[in-house]
Amino acid sequence: DAGITQSPRHKVTETGTPVTLRCHQTENHRYMYWYRQDPGHGLRLIHYSYGVKDTDKGEVSDGYSVSRSKTEDFLLTLESATSSQTSVYFCAISEQGGRETQYFGPGTRLLVL
Amino acid sequence: KNQVEQSPQSLIILEGKNCTLQCNYTVSPFSNLRWYKQDTGRGPVSLTIMTFSENTKSNGRYTATLDADTKQSSLHITASQLSDSASYICVVSARGGGNKLTFGTGTQLKVEL
Numbered sequence: 236d237a238g239i240t241q242s243p244r245h246k247v248t249e250t251g252t253p254v255t256l257r258c259h260q261t262e263n264h265r266y267m268y269w270y271r272q273d274p275g276h277g278l279r280l281i282h283y284s285y286g287v288k289d290t291d292k293g294e295v296s297d298g299y300s301v302s303r304s305k306t307e308d309f310l311l312t313l314e315s316a317t318s319s320q321t322s323v324y325f326c327a328i329s330e331q332g333g334r335e336t337q338y339f340g341p342g343t344r345l346l347v348l
Numbered sequence: 349k350n351q352v353e354q355s356p357q358s359l360i361i362l363e364g365k366n367c368t369l370q371c372n373y374t375v376s377p378f379s380n381l382r383w384y385k386q387d388t389g390r391g392p393v394s395l396t397i398m399t400f401s402e403n404t405k406s407n408g409r410y411t412a413t414l415d416a417d418t419k420q421s422s423l424h425i426t427a428s429q430l431s432d433s434a435s436y437i438c439v440v441s442a443r444g445g446g447n448k449l450t451f452g453t454g455t456q457l458k459v460e461l
Contacts, residue, residue: 239391277352277437277451278392293448325391334380334399334441337449339391 238262239340241326247346254313256343258326260306267309268327268337269293269301271320278325284309285332316347350375352440352452360458365428369455371421371438379443383412383423386435386454395423395436428459 238261248254258267268283270293280293282301290301298320300312313320326340352373361367373381380399384392396405396412398421405412409426425432435454442448 275453277439277453278449279451280448327391334397336382336394336397339393341391342389 239326239328239338241324241340241343243343244341245344247348248316249348250317251315254316254345254347256311256324256326256345258309258311258340260309260326260328262328262330262338263306264328264330264338265306266329266332266335266337267303268329269299269309269311270325270327271295271322272325272342273322281311281324316345318347321345321347350440350442350450352438352450354436354438354452354455356455357453358456358458360460361428363428363430363459363461366424366426367428367457369423369425369436369438369457371423371452373419373421373438373440373450375419375440375442375450377443378416378419379441381412381414381421382439382441382449383410383421384437384439386437388434392437425457430459430461433457433459 240259242257269281270278272278279295284290284303302310324343327337329335329337355370382397383395386392398414411424414421437454438452439449
């Protein structure tokens with residue numbers, strides 16, 4: 236998985252609780268992404284980062300925030316988890332943007348009860 | 349709205365046989381098209397990336413074709429193996445869209461003995 240780890244790999248939480256997912260890379264790539272994958276939908280971009288402290292929204296960013304204080308770490312926070320945020324979350328990295336290949340992590344399976 | 353549609357939704361073939369997966373897109377202006385393989389419970393792995401000027405690209409037993417005029421791509425798998433069982437995802441990037449990709453929902457391929 237191209238030097239990308241995600242933690243936790245599985246999480247069950249209750250509606251209304253905050254949740255933070257972590258993505259860690261050892262490739263020193265500039266770009267990092269958070270996606271969610273749901274049945275019947277293609278992967279959808281939540282947020283991405285193009286450098287330390289530089290982030291931007293994706294198409295499904297409502298209810299999510301991100302932070303990147305170091306090149307290697309990209310955090311995704313659900314401030315108050317809802318059942319609609321039950322999903323599989325993937326982190327991805329790329330050396331540059333544009334036509335560069337994105338390498339994906341192993342995913343985090345989140346269940347919000 | 350940018351869209352990527354894949355067909356068939358699922359496919360079962362016998363080991364050793366060939367198969368072709370289809371992808372139609374409406375992403376505009378087009379930048380590049382990617383095929384990813386996603387094993388169950390894992391993150392997607394890149395197979396090929398093609399730009400406007402490339403109409404064929406191979407990666408071992410995988411050959412992708414692109415017709416930018418008709419906005420269609422196909423992924424041909426030769427001499428299938430059990431390990432080819434996976435979801436194959438077509439992904440299209442728009443020029444000027446930065447790092448925002450449009451993902452198809454995938455074709456679920458099962459290779460049987």
